[in-house]
Amino acid sequence: MASAVIDANIAVTGVTKNTNGTIKVTYKVKVKDAGKTGISIGYEWPSNYRLSDSSFTTVANTVGTHTITLPKPKVNAIGTQNVVAKLSGRYTESKHLKSVFNYPDKKEVTYHEVSKLEAGAEYFVVVGLGAAIEYYFKKSKIGFVLGKAYLGFITYYGLTSVGVIEDFPPAVVGQYLKVTTWYSSQGFHVKTEIWANKSSFDKKAKAIYVGTAVSKW
Numbered sequence: 001m002a003s004a005v006i007d008a009n010i011a012v013t014g015v016t017k018n019t020n021g022t023i024k025v026t027y028k029v030k031v032k033d034a035g036k037t038g039i040s041i042g043y044e045w046p047s048n049y050r051l052s053d054s055s056f057t058t059v060a061n062t063v064g065t066h067t068i069t070l071p072k073p074k075v076n077a078i079g080t081q082n083v084v085a086k087l088s089g090r091y092t093e094s095k096h097l098k099s100v101f102n103y104p105d106k107k108e109v110t111y112h113e114v115s116k117l118e119a120g121a122e123y124f125v126v127v128g129l130g131a132a133i134e135y136y137f138k139k140s141k142i143g144f145v146l147g148k149a150y151l152g153f154i155t156y157y158g159l160t161s162v163g164v165i166e167d168f169p170p171a172v173v174g175q176y177l178k179v180t181t182w183y184s185s186q187g188f189h190v191k192t193e194i195w196a197n198k199s200s201f202d203k204k205a206k207a208i209y210v211g212t213a214v215s216k217w
Helices: 002-008 116-118 198-202
Strands: 012-015 021-028 039-044 053-056 064-070 077-088 091-100 108-113 122-125 134-136 141-145 153-155 176-184 189-196 207-217
Touching: 002 012, 002 039, 002 077, 002 091, 012 077, 012 176, 021 039, 021 077, 039 064, 053 064, 108 122, 134 176, 141 189, 176 198, 189 198
Parallel strands: 077 153
Antiparallel strands: 012 021, 021 064, 039 053, 039 077, 077 091, 108 176, 122 134, 134 141, 176 189, 189 207
16 A cells, blocks of 8 residues: 555565564665654554554665564564554554564474373364364364463464374374474474374384374464
8 A cells, every 4th residue: 555655765675574583674765864754664463463562663864775673572472463664743654564474483392191081082182382282083183272372372363274184093092192383484383293102102112193284374
């Protein structure tokens, strides 16, 4: 969307989400003293998130190409960040530049032993990084619990089921699971490794199942 004052003073040429959670914005100042007009570049969250966290940096005054690195968010939110340019003062403008996904830059490993109750149930839950995973063993399917906070993260992104997985074994009492979860630019990853029991895991025996599923953004 065109914004008269912003477009007359600057042109954003690149917005990149870094793996450490920061955002690199490359822009060109067209007119001297562009920063003095009240133009800044930063990020904010969608209004429905109801998060007050945001960060803006005033653009440079010298004509030429410049770079701004927006800091990692203060809140542990998994969802969309909107990168925008704003004009503040007596006259205001706002221009959406790009939407990027914010997610943890680490992996979480969870161990789980299948109980008698879980083996006979439709599904059971294992908590991963920012989301809880539902394992539907009888249907060879993985699903996700949405909109809940796990391990200090608030999930705003609507994770979807990854559907049927070939060779997913039926749940048996005593099975031992190692569930590794992480996020990337492709989406939410769930790696599941299953041993017949904890003793087999402790002895470093070969897992009876190893598979990775991805819920795409």
